[in-house]
Amino acid sequence: MGDVRPDPEADEELEGLLGFLRDARGFDFTGYKRSSLGRRIRKRMADVQVDTYTDYRDRLEANADEFNALFNTILINVTSFFRDPDAWTFLQHEVLPELLAQSRADDEIRVWSAGCSSGEEAYSLAIMFAEAIGLDETLERVKIYGTDVDDEALRDARSGLYQAKALAPLAPELRNKYFEPNGVRFGFRPDLRRRVIFGRHDVTRDAPISRLDLLVCRNTMMYFNVEAQTQIVDRFHFALREGGFLFLGKAEMLLNDADRFDVMSMRQRVFRRRPGDASAPYQPSPVKSRSGTSGELHTVARHRQMRDLILDANPSAAVAVDAEGTVILVNSQARVQFGLTPNDVGRPFQDLEVSYRPVELRSLIEQAAHERRTLRVNGVERRVGEDLQYFDILVQPLAGSDGLAAATNVTFTDVTVATRLKSEIKRVREDLETAYEELQSTNEELETTNEELQSSIEELETTNEELQSTNEELQSTNEELETTNEELQSGNEELEAMNEEMRVRTEELDEARTFLEAVLTPIAAGVVVLGQNLKVKSWNRGAVDLWGLRPDEVLDQPFYGLDFGLPTEKLRETIQRCVDSGRRGDPLAVPAVNRLGRTITCQVQCSPFDGHNGGVVLLMEEDRTTDSGPGAGA
Structure with a gap:
């Protein structure tokens, strides 16, 4: 090949x-x-x-x-309630107790089902929490977000309505407890439904939901390439609280994230976020323009100028953000240090590089506003070309006259000189310690041993790299197989739907055929239906008794080609007139010979067959009022 x-x-x-x-x-x-x-x-x-x-x-x-x-x-929407039961059992028995133990009784529990499709996964989470901590506490504390890029699937999810077949994975007691009949479908109970929020979200582009205790994203990342998967994992790391849990699909793994996630169960694909700063979660979105009257623009510009003049007197760089996340103040030091301009006032803070570099500020601003206290981050490193700068950052929430958070002021104090001095002292100390250790390491035998050990380590590292490369290739193959499996499952569901439709249509056709036979069988007269091509489409019991031909001998045969006691050629003109006019013709008396060989006079009535353009219905009956001639007594 x-x-x-x-x-x-x-x-x-x-x-x-x-x-x-x-x-x-x-x-x-x-x-x-x-x-x-x-x-x-x-x-x-x-x-x-x-x-x-x-x-x-x-x-x-x-x-x-x-x-x-x-x-x-x-967008293959293959999902079901509690898909992969073993994984959900592990989540309920091992993960959920730890999740609840690390949260206080009055803390909100935030859960995100990313790539939720038509909602079965999000509702499965709601059922799991309700069964674990009780319905009342779930309604009070648990908030579940279900997101997807498929608007049609999200409409189905928001309705909360499912066919009985979709509820088959649920135990009967759960089905009766959490679903109510709604016509031919079943609806998720309304009070718990209100704790599940659905919305459109692209995990590769949109800002992630934050402060999560549990993030469920199963069999979604496997459709993306390595670069996109890396970006998604970065967003998920940002979205989770320290100690929060990440639940992936059976074809997905975190191969190179041991420094950020602990493996709780590789078999069930459950991971826990390790302590540490979150990375930048997403790229800045396009700047949104603002419109208004010329008087409003003049007033805004005037106020902005006054604020800038006040802040320019501050020797430290400062940026102020209002409660909606819009930049309202930028002083001259901030413009110099971070390349900002007066035009950045009025833009969303998340669109500015300073919002996530040198440190992720959006989560700190949200935390400071939520906890109503000032937060400090010391010694933040920022690289500018080949140089390094160090800042102490102060995040200070500002309350309005009503006591509510109105804005947040972020101050950057340049501590580069002090930090460099500390770093230099540390380096000198480390150099002295190194020199001392080198003086103690003069033994040639120990140096030889060290080289041998180093060689062994390098060999192990090479082997480890080869194993890691092989593991990544196996992971990619596994993801591709799982993708193909879901495509096949989607195709099977389509075929099942088509088979069900064909079965219903076949039953309807059988019912119509049975009804027609039931109507035609009791009629004593012969009834013959001819199609558009004047072939026999129906031949009732009366026609069998009159002419002696069975239906299987005449069906789909040309009427004029049949050989029986009725001279069909004498009917050609009458049939054609009925076809052309579309109206019933007058009865026609035709001499004929019945199945017993007796000469009779047959009355033939020709009517148009409305169901077939050009078809006719022939009603044949022996005229018993007319003397049948010499053969009558035979």
């Missing part, structure tokens, strides 16, 4: 299509794995009989409804 080589032209067309989806609809799929993403897009292209990515882009531009069909194909 020859090597399968990638098609550079097709790859370029795929990237162009992804760029078009991002610009036209705001869906950025560039972080998804190209193998699974290309496979899902080609599946949709095959459904609409399009061969190239370029032609499919033309179809998207011409048909806006095709976007929804494509997104539903790409």
Whole structure:
């Protein structure tokens, strides 16, 4: 078998299509794995009989409804209540007790179901907490966020309505306790439903939900490439509190994050956030413009100038942020130190680099406002080109006249000189200690032993790197297999739906056929239905008794080609007149021979068959009022 080589032209067309989806609809799929993403897009292209990515882009531009069909194909919504029961059992028996133990009785418990699809996972979390701590305490303390990029799936999640088949994984007592009948479906109980908040969220682009005790993201990261997965894990690390738990899918692992996450159960894919500062969680979003009258703009500019003049007298850099996260003050020192301009006043603070570098300030501002106390971070390092700067940062909440938090003032005190002096003293001390240790290490035999040990360590490191590389390759293969499995499951569900629809239609057809036979069988007269091509479509019991031919001998046979006691050619003109006029014809007396060989006069009535354009219904009955001739007594 020859090597399968990638098609550079097709790859370029795929990237162009992804760029078009991002610009036209705001869906950025560039972080998804190209193998699974290309496979899902080609599946949709095959459904609409399009061969190239370029032609499919033309179809998207011409048909806006095709976007929804494509997104539903790409975003595989395979989920269920308590999916992978063993993992949920571990979560309930091992993780939940520790989570509750490290929170006070009046603390809010915050949970995020990222990639929640149609909501089964988020509602499973609500049921788990209600069973663990009781319904009343869950309604008081627990808040669950369910997010996804699929708007259609989120509409289903918000409704909280599910078919009986979807509730099959639940024990009967849980189903009866947490779901109520609603027509042909079942609705999640309303009081607990209000503790679950659904919203659209892209884990690769949008700001993460913060201060979480538990983050559940199962079989979502496996669709993304390594770079996107790294960014997502950074956001999840920022979102979790220290000691918070991360629950992933069975095809997902944290291979290179031992410094930030402890493994609680690798088999069940449960990890715990280690203590330490959170990294920058997301890139700045575009600046939003503000509009207003010329008088309002003049007033704002005047107030801004006055505030800047006051703050410029402060020798330390200072930035003030209001309760909505908007920058309201920037002094001259802040502009010099961090490259800010007067135009940055009025922008969202999260859009500025200083909000997350040299230290993540958004969480500190939120904490200071929430706890109503000043926070201090000392010795924060900031790199400017080849130089290092050090700052002591003071985050001070400012209360309004009503006692509520109105703004937060962030002050940066440059302690670079003092820090460098301390660092130099530390370095000199370390140099002296090193020199002393070197004087004590003059034994050549010990040096030889040290070199041998070093060589062994390098060999172990090389082996470890090879094992890590192999592990990452196995992880990638596992993710691809899990993706393919979910695609197959999605296809099976579609086939089940089609089979169910075919079964219903077959039952309806059988019922209609049975009804028609029940109507035609008791009729003593012969009833023959001819289709548009004048072939026999129905031949009732009366026709069998009259002419002696069974239905299986005549069905789908040309009527004029049948050989029985009725001269069908004599009916051709009458049948054609009925077809052309679309009206019932007058009875026609035709000499014929019945199945017993007796000569009779047959009265034939021809009527149009409305169900088939051009078809007719023939009603045949022996005329017993007419003498049948010499053969009558035979």
